Amino acid sequence: MGPLADLHRKRRVTEPHPQLKGIGTVSTASLEIPEIQPSPRIQSFLSGAKQLLIGGQWRNAASGETFPVFNPATGETIAKVAAGDAVDIDAAVRAARAVFDDPKHAWNRMTPSQRGRIIWKIGDLLLENLEEFAELESLDNGKPVGVAQVADVPLSADIFHYMAGWATKIEGNTIPISVPYAPRAEFHAFTLREPIGVVGQIIPWNFPLLMAAWKLGPVLATGNTVVLKPAEQTPLTALRLGELIQEAGVPDGVVNIVTGFGETAGAPLAAHEGVDKIAFTGSTEVGKMIVQAAGSNLKKVTLELGGKSPNIVFKDNENLDATIAGAASAIFFNHGQCCCAGSRLYVEQAVFDDVVSGVAEAARKIKLGPGLAKGTEMGPLVSDEQLQRVTGYLNAGQEAGANIVAGGQQRGDRGYFVSPTVIQDTREDMSIVREEIFGPVVVVDPFEDIEEIITRSNDTPYGLAAGIWTRDISKAHRVARRLRAGTVWVNCYNIFDSAMPFGGYKQSGWGREMGHEVLDLYTETKAVCIGL
Ligand code: NDP
Numbered sequence: 001m002g003p004l005a006d007l008h009r010k011r012r013v014t015e016p017h018p019q020l021k022g023i024g025t026v027s028t029a030s031l032e033i034p035e036i037q038p039s040p041r042i043q044s045f046l047s048g049a050k051q052l053l054i055g056g057q058w059r060n061a062a063s064g065e066t067f068p069v070f071n072p073a074t075g076e077t078i079a080k081v082a083a084g085d086a087v088d089i090d091a092a093v094r095a096a097r098a099v100f101d102d103p104k105h106a107w108n109r110m111t112p113s114q115r116g117r118i119i120w121k122i123g124d125l126l127l128e129n130l131e132e133f134a135e136l137e138s139l140d141n142g143k144p145v146g147v148a149q150v151a152d153v154p155l156s157a158d159i160f161h162y163m164a165g166w167a168t169k170i171e172g173n174t175i176p177i178s179v180p181y182a183p184r185a186e187f188h189a190f191t192l193r194e195p196i197g198v199v200g201q202i203i204p205w206n207f208p209l210l211m212a213a214w215k216l217g218p219v220l221a222t223g224n225t226v227v228l229k230p231a232e233q234t235p236l237t238a239l240r241l242g243e244l245i246q247e248a249g250v251p252d253g254v255v256n257i258v259t260g261f262g263e264t265a266g267a268p269l270a271a272h273e274g275v276d277k278i279a280f281t282g283s284t285e286v287g288k289m290i291v292q293a294a295g296s297n298l299k300k301v302t303l304e305l306g307g308k309s310p311n312i313v314f315k316d317n318e319n320l321d322a323t324i325a326g327a328a329s330a331i332f333f334n335h336g337q338c339c340c341a342g343s344r345l346y347v348e349q350a351v352f353d354d355v356v357s358g359v360a361e362a363a364r365k366i367k368l369g370p371g372l373a374k375g376t377e378m379g380p381l382v383s384d385e386q387l388q389r390v391t392g393y394l395n396a397g398q399e400a401g402a403n404i405v406a407g408g409q410q411r412g413d414r415g416y417f418v419s420p421t422v423i424q425d426t427r428e429d430m431s432i433v434r435e436e437i438f439g440p441v442v443v444v445d446p447f448e449d450i451e452e453i454i455t456r457s458n459d460t461p462y463g464l465a466a467g468i469w470t471r472d473i474s475k476a477h478r479v480a481r482r483l484r485a486g487t488v489w490v491n492c493y494n495i496f497d498s499a500m501p502f503g504g505y506k507q508s509g510w511g512r513e514m515g516h517e518v519l520d521l522y523t524e525t526k527a528v529c530i531g532l
Contacts, residue, residue: 025288026391029419031412033073036372042135044414047239048079052088052259053242055095061260063085069235072142072380073370073415081235084260088266089227090320092256093274096225098199099253105226106251116167119220121159122241126153126213129244133237138371139211140236141333142379142416145372148209154212157498162498165218165519166519170222175530193523195223196300199277200269202262202290203238204282205231205382206337206438211281215500216245216255216514222522227256229266231282232382235259235277257260257264262286273297280304281339284436284507302407302511302521304339304503306436307461307464309485310457311342312447312495313348314470323422323469328444330467331491332366332420335378336440337386339508340465341502342493343437346453356424359442360406361447363420368411381439382418386436387416390439397423397432428459436462450475463505464527467493486512 038046051058052067065083072077084092099105110118115261125481134148134155143152177283179185195472199219203211208230230238242257258265266286270278270293277300280290284305294301311330317323328341347355369376381387387410403469407421420440427432446452457466466485470476480488486504489495496502501515511521 002104003330005385008418020397026394026410028407028410028413031368031417033370033412033417034373034417035462036073036370037347038078038139038372039135045132045136046236050079050235050239050259052082052084053246053257054088054092054094055098055191055256061085062091067232067261067411069140069233071139071370072233072382073372075384075414075416076493078139079236081239081259081266084229084258085264088258088260089265089268089272090274092197092227092258092271093200094270095253095256096227097274099251100195100197100339102129107223107254112168113171114224115223116164117218117497119160119167119217120164122220122250123157123164125244125248126157126160126241130154130157130247132383133196133209133240136240136371137237138379140234140324141205141208141329141381142382144379145375146222147334147503148371152207152210152333155498156209159210159213159217159498162514163221166218166221166225167517170519172525175527188530189532190528192221193519194526194530196522197224197521198274198277199224199226200272200278200299201228202266202278202280202282203224203228203230203270205234206334206339208234209237209241212241215240215279215281218518218522219282220250220254222519224522225256226267226278227252227258227309229258229260232259232261238293240257254467257294262525269292270294270295275299277301279521281513284469287509295461300521301510303512304513305462305464305507305509306438307339307341307462307504307508308344308434308436308460309340309462310344310469311467312453312469312479313347313351313355314458314468314472314475315348316470316472318353318471321358324362325357325412326469326493327355327467328359328362332363332378332432332440333494335418336382336420336442337438338494339384339436340494340502341438342465342467343442344433344457345442346447346457347444349446349448352444355406356422356444359444360422363406363422363440366420368419370415378420378440382416384416384440387418390437390441393432393435393437393441394421396420397426397430397443400427400430400432402426402430402432405441405444428456434460450479454479458482458484461507464503464508465489
């Protein structure tokens, strides 16, 4: 176990957020939760052993331990998954290292074009199995199956297709050099872009398949090898993806998948001295632990962390209804469990009442239910821990004097449902305004002045995303430049594309996912200088 052992803070399920425990009580309103059986195909997948993928072999954890995976709509166990720990992480890192260090290995002898074709095939296989992946993701994470069908799975396939093209385009430069102490000598200087080595990747539960795809796509395009640790709440689609990766022809040992807990599998991966780079998506709190753990061998680190993104509505809207729909979707998409959720809605005073009542009405209309139920627009939160966390924030906000305009309730007596919630009358020092809630909860506040709203928007330790709604093109550009955020959406929100880099300023992270920027973070640059 690495140096993180003493630092682990991870709460297990049912423990409320420590700072919010015991304040007030969020009421529970009824919610009918229909019994839904997964399809026979998914039932058959779930009934099989859910093992670790190490060196091309599916195997139990060395300890023999497993842990349960829950359906968040009911709280019932749907699968038992191998609980990998430091021993398994070490075996997986050794498998990845053995491949990387062997120049004769098929992975290292493969041409970039062959590599690209295999990566493309993974994208194709995902699309061929779209329905199955969407159903599995919905069951495991709780999101509506229709959303997984149109967003999670196609976007995951697309990043593999996009990265497949890059495999043949990772190029260095030739450099004309002027060495002052060798004026008469001639040189040929150039750079090579080489894979970093063994990469450790730790991903969260909000977009389980998509996060795996965002991480594995660039790893494969750049010729690295990898150990991936999915989130304990949602390991299932990553394991199924492991099967597709094998089917696509990725050689054994290139992609290793170790399911397990953050403290016992994630931490040893972050600290492992055989890992050359660690890429993490999750909370800022754990991100800081990863940085400390990476100090063991100064491995490279990239982080995609939390956010508290401002979404600014100016009064000069041509179509306020579309803006209201956009602002509602900015926070309620994926149940607010998005690192870039538009969770601070700032509205120019002249249209404040209209926008608040419009977003509140949209919130009230959202149909809650299990992700697999017909007509569900919002599923449960992912876990009991998230339910406690979100309701804890709702309590804290009300205690501090904020008023709930819509929602504010836990729903149903099983599963982890919370009503989409709109809160007003907040102050900037409230925890609901400053901290990432990671649930369907938006705080709304009016503003009068453009300078004021830029300052307030940037007054956060985070800097992941921001939204601007205006028809004034000049204002849109001026405000976009001033916002300290990795992505700024204007008259839209939550638009992602494999070609568009995504990541955070400030404590929202280091580095970028997607686009060609991500390739720099998976390659080393080697300068070669030849005396002629
Ligand atoms: P974490 O940051 O704890 O989890 C993210 C990943 O890190 C999981 O795979 C987790 O493993 C792993 N992990 C946890 N502890 C360690 C550790 N000490 N060393 C290495 N890896 C570790 O997020 P939570 O699931 O606890 O969610 C809490 C909050 O984090 C959310 O409410 C939200 O605010 C934020 N979050 C942000 C996300 C983002 O996209 N930026 C995504 C998810 C959460 P395991 O889950 O198996 O314990």
